[in-house]
Amino acid sequence: MRVNNPTGTSPLAPVRGAPAAAEAAGAAEAAPAALQSGVLGPAMQALRDMPEIDEARVAQLREAYQRGELKFDASKLAALIQRYHGDGR
Numbered sequence: 001m002r003v004n005n006p007t008g009t010s011p012l013a014p015v016r017g018a019p020a021a022a023e024a025a026g027a028a029e030a031a032p033a034a035l036q037s038g039v040l041g042p043a044m045q046a047l048r049d050m051p052e053i054d055e056a057r058v059a060q061l062r063e064a065y066q067r068g069e070l071k072f073d074a075s076k077l078a079a080l081i082q083r084y085h086g087d088g089r
Contacts, residue, residue, distance in 0.1 A: 064070040 061070060065072070
């Protein structure tokens with residue numbers, strides 16, 4: 001089967017509105033910059049400077065748990081998770 005296109009035309013029309021999409025992306029990138037206030041900027045930098053995981057604190061808690069100084073309550077943990085995520089009701 002052959003599809004005939006008139007001479008000099010494209011089978012696909014150019015996408016209109018692409019500049020608007022580019023402008024929206026630029027506005028989205030500018031929004032986080034607007035949040036960089038005198039208070040938020042230093043707080044965000046302090047958060048970036050913190051280690052992902054405090055290995056010393058994890059070791060400290062692990063040792064306390066192994067010595068029996070730290071109790072684990074599975075039902076309390078489940079209730080906290082359910083409260084945080086909602087119980088679906």
